[in-house]
Amino acid sequence: MAIEERGDAHLITHALAKDTLSRLRDVETEQVAFRKGLVKLGRICGYEIIDGAMETEFVSIETPLAETTGERVKGLNNVVIINVLRAATPFVEGLLKAFPRAKQGVISAGRNEEAGMGDDGTFPIEIDYTKLPDITAEDTVIVADPMLATGSTMCAVLDHVLADNPEPEDLFVLSAVSAPEGLTRVAEEAPQADLLTVAIDDELNDEGFIVPGLGDAGDRAFRTQ
Secondary structure, eight states: OOEEEETTEEEEOOHHHHHHHHHHHOTTOOHHHHHHHHHHHHHHHHHHHHHHHOOEEEEEEEOSSOEEEEEEETTTTSEEEEEEETTHHHHHHHHHHHOTTOEEEEEEEEEOTTTOOOTTSOOOEEEEEEEOOOOOTTOEEEEEOSEESSSHHHHHHHHHHHTTSOOOSEEEEEEEEEOHHHHHHHHHHOTTSEEEEEEEOSEEOTTSOEESOOSOHHHHHHTOO
């Protein structure tokens, strides 16, 4: 299984995930290739969640020649994917390749860069728009954001996801690149969430950006500054 426990998080170690992330990190990777890389990485992560965290069940199957026993993944119709706009959009597109029947929600959330990072290492978060499906106790919820830096945005998003909803059967926070500080904060504030990431980077710089990171995923995917 290509998911390994690493402190507060679980690391997706699939070789193709690491290869794809390396290409995303490269400053020479231009917009189209970057966006397609995020889609590809989302698909790989989705398959790893299915393989490493979801149960299967045996079913009876009638083939053209005989009756036999097959195996199917349980719960594929009870998946909710939350897209943290905007950087997660291509990432979620890939996840939907693995979970085509998933219910989808969107939360437009971002940190107030002008306010700056506080002494506690967090940013004030502005949430402009929220549209979530009903979440049940039988659901597997995946909250996707390519970058988990200070954890400020993710904690604010999780507050909205869990408010007025029953706690889902499984709750995953999925990122491509994470900083240790952000993982620690989310783990403390949302202990019910399983944190999944493809890489745990070295640190945050003084502006709260992940180092070495991959730059601003939204700007690189959508060619904005």
